[in-house]
Amino acid sequence: MQDRTCETLVIGAGYAGLSAARELTRAGVDVLVAEARDRVGGRVWTQTTPAGALIDHGGQWIGPGQDHLQKLADECGTATFPTYTTGEGVEWRAGTRSTYAGLIPTSDPEAAADGIEAIFELDLASAEVPLHAPWDAPDARARDEQTLGGWLAASVASDGARATIAAAVKSIFGAEPGELSLLFTLFYLRSGGGLMNLARTTNGAQERRFTAGAQQCALHLAEDLGDRLLLASPVTAVQYGGDGVVATVAAAGPGGDRHAFAIRARRLVVAMPPALSVRLGWSPPLPGRRDQLSMRAPMGSVTKIHAVYDRPFWRDEGLNGQVVSDDGAIRVTFDDSPADGSHGILLGFVAGSECRALDGCTPAQRAHIAVADLVRYFGPRAAKPVEIVEQHWPAEPYTRGGPVAVFSPGLLTDFGPALRDPVGPVHWAGTETATEWCGYIDGALSSGVRAAGEVLAALSG
Amino acid sequence: MADRDEIAEAYADWRVRCNENDRLRRMLRGWDRVVHLVATDTGDRFTVVVRDQILAELTDGADEVADVVVTATSEDFADLFWGDLNPSQKYMSGEITLAGAQEDVMRLDAMSMVAFLDQ
Numbered sequence: 001m002q003d004r005t006c007e008t009l010v011i012g013a014g015y016a017g018l019s020a021a022r023e024l025t026r027a028g029v030d031v032l033v034a035e036a037r038d039r040v041g042g043r044v045w046t047q048t049t050p051a052g053a054l055i056d057h058g059g060q061w062i063g064p065g066q067d068h069l070q071k072l073a074d075e076c077g078t079a080t081f082p083t084y085t086t087g088e089g090v091e092w093r094a095g096t097r098s099t100y101a102g103l104i105p106t107s108d109p110e111a112a113a114d115g116i117e118a119i120f121e122l123d124l125a126s127a128e129v130p131l132h133a134p135w136d137a138p139d140a141r142a143r144d145e146q147t148l149g150g151w152l153a154a155s156v157a158s159d160g161a162r163a164t165i166a167a168a169v170k171s172i173f174g175a176e177p178g179e180l181s182l183l184f185t186l187f188y189l190r191s192g193g194g195l196m197n198l199a200r201t202t203n204g205a206q207e208r209r210f211t212a213g214a215q216q217c218a219l220h221l222a223e224d225l226g227d228r229l230l231l232a233s234p235v236t237a238v239q240y241g242g243d244g245v246v247a248t249v250a251a252a253g254p255g256g257d258r259h260a261f262a263i264r265a266r267r268l269v270v271a272m273p274p275a276l277s278v279r280l281g282w283s284p285p286l287p288g289r290r291d292q293l294s295m296r297a298p299m300g301s302v303t304k305i306h307a308v309y310d311r312p313f314w315r316d317e318g319l320n321g322q323v324v325s326d327d328g329a330i331r332v333t334f335d336d337s338p339a340d341g342s343h344g345i346l347l348g349f350v351a352g353s354e355c356r357a358l359d360g361c362t363p364a365q366r367a368h369i370a371v372a373d374l375v376r377y378f379g380p381r382a383a384k385p386v387e388i389v390e391q392h393w394p395a396e397p398y399t400r401g402g403p404v405a406v407f408s409p410g411l412l413t414d415f416g417p418a419l420r421d422p423v424g425p426v427h428w429a430g431t432e433t434a435t436e437w438c439g440y441i442d443g444a445l446s447s448g449v450r451a452a453g454e455v456l457a458a459l460s461g
Numbered sequence: 462m463a464d465r466d467e468i469a470e471a472y473a474d475w476r477v478r479c480n481e482n483d484r485l486r487r488m489l490r491g492w493d494r495v496v497h498l499v500a501t502d503t504g505d506r507f508t509v510v511v512r513d514q515i516l517a518e519l520t521d522g523a524d525e526v527a528d529v530v531v532t533a534t535s536e537d538f539a540d541l542f543w544g545d546l547n548p549s550q551k552y553m554s555g556e557i558t559l560a561g562a563q564e565d566v567m568r569l570d571a572m573s574m575v576a577f578l579d580q
Contacts, residue, residue, distance in 0.1 A: 102549030
C-alpha cells in the first residue's frame with residue numbers, strides 16, 4: 001500500500017467519524033477515514049444470524065428529540081417501527097416474580113413511589129447542569145466528588161427503589177452506580193432529557209427501532225465515502241505537530257499479513273472513546289491533561305444477549321417482554337422481535353458487575369446462564385431458543401466495552417474542557433464529547449458535525 | 462364516557478388525596494403552573510392551577526395560557542382521578558398525551574405516577 005495524503009484524516013468510522021467525514025466532504029475537504037474494524041458503525045453493528053434473525057449488537061433505538069439521527073434516517077430512507085410495549089412487564093424482586101404495568105415495577109408501591117421521587121430529584125438536579133460546561137453547574141465540585149451510588153444510599157430510603165434505579169443505570173451506562181460521578185450522571189441525564197426519558201420506551205429513548213437495523217444509516221454514509229473509507233486499517237501511531245499529522249496504518253493484506261503505510265494530513269479528527277483514543281501511539285505524547293482524562297473514563301461493561309424463538313410467545317401471556325430484576329446475570333430485557341412479529345427475540349442486558357463476573361466464561365456458558373434467567377422471567381417456553389447470539393463488548397478489540405465511557409469522580413471538574421479542546425492539529429469527536437444525547441447515536445452524529453466545524457475553521461484560518 | 466360532573470367529582474377526590482400527600486407536596490415545590498385537561502371524546506376542557514404546592518379546584522374551560530396540556534378520553538380522566546387507572550401505562554401506550562416544556566411534562570408524569578402509587 002502506498003502512502004497517502006489528504007487534507008483531513010478521520011480515525012474511526014462509527015457514527016461520529018462518518019458524520020465528521022460527511023460534513024467535511026460536503027465542504028469540499030479532501031478526507032480519508034481509517035477504520036480498524038472491517039465494518040463501519042462502531043458501537044452500532046447489525047448482523048443477520050444463521051437462523052435469519054436481524055440483530056443489533058450495539059446501539060439500536062431512536063427516540064423523540066434525537067433530531068440528528070432522525071434527519072439522517074429520513075435522508076437515507078431508513079424505516080423505523082415502535083418498540084413492542086403492549087402488555088405488562090415482569091418484575092423479579094427478592095426471589096419473587098410478579099408483573100407490572102407502566103414505567104416502574106409496582107409490587108411494592110412505597111418502593112415504586114420512592115423510586116419515582118428519586119428519579120424526579122435527579123432529573124430536577126440535572127436541569128441545572130449546563131450542557132456545554134457541566135463543570136460550571138451549581139455545586140459542581142461537591143457533586144463531582146460524589147458517586148451516584150453514594151447519592152442513592154444517602155437519599156433513597158427503600159432497598160427496592162435503589163435496586164430498580166440500579167438496574168436501569170447499569171443498562172444505560174454499563175456501570176454500577178458507585179462508579180459514576182454524580183455530576184457526570186446529572187450531565188448525562190440532562191443531555192438525554194432526563195432519566196425518566198432515558199428509561200422509557202414510548203415517549204422516550206427506546207421508542208423506536210430501525211427496520212433494517214441501526215447500522216443501515218452508517219452503511220449509507222460509508223457508501224457516499226467510497227474509496228475514501230479504509231476498512232481493516234488500524235492506526236498504530238500518530239505523529240503530530242505544527243505541519244499536521246502523520247498516521248501509521250497497519251493495513252491487513254490479502255493473506256492476513258499486515259503492512260504499514262502512512263497517511264499525511266493537515267488536520268486529524270479522532271472519533272473514538274477517550275480511553276481508546278490514547279492508545280494510538282502518540283508522538284509527542286499527548287498533553288498530560290488529555291491523557292489523564294482518558295485514564296478516568298473507562299468503558300462501561302455490557303454484554304447484549306439475544307435469544308431467538310419461533311414466535312414471541314410472551315405476548316400471548318400479555319407480557320411486553322420487559323424485565324426489571326434485582327438478581328441474575330440479565331436484569332433488564334426488551335422485546336427485540338422484528339416489526340412483523342414473525343419470530344420472537346428477547347434482548348437481555350448483562351451489565352456492570354454481572355458482565356465482569358461472566359467475562360471469563362465462554363459464549364456457550366454465558367448463553368446457558370442467560371437462558372436460565374429468561375426461564376425464571378418468562379417461564380419454560382423460554383428454555384429452548386432457536387439460537388442465542390451474544391456480543392460481549394469488553395472483548396471486542398476496538399471497542400473494549402460499552403455502551404459508553406464512564407466518567408469517574410473528578411473528571412469533569414478537573415479535566416472536563418480537555419474532552420473537546422483540540423491538541424494542535426488534532427480534534428476530538430465521539431459520542432462522549434457530545435453535549436446533547438451524550439452516549440447515544442445522536443450524540444455521535446452531532447459530535448462529528450462539531451469537530452468538522454472546528455476543522456473547517458482551522459483550515460480556512 | 463364521563464360527563465363534566467363526574468370528572469369534577471373524581472378530581473375533587475384526587476385533589477384532596479394529592480394535597481394531603483407529603484411526597485407530592487415535596488415534588489410540587491417551586492412549580493406554579495397552569496394545566497389544561499382536554500377530553501378527546503367529549504371535547505370538554507378544564508383547567509387546573511398549581512400554586513404554592515397546592516392543587517386548586519378544577520375549573521371549567523381552558524381560558525388561561527397553559528404550561529402543560531393533558532389529553533385523554535373523558536373516561537380515562539375520571540378513572541385516573543378515582544385512582545383506578547395507572548397513568549404511566551396510559552402514557553406509555555400513547556392514550557394519554559402530555560404537551561409542554563420537557564421539565565413540566567416530566568414533573569406531571571412523575572407526580573401522576575406517585576399519586577397513583579401512594580394512594
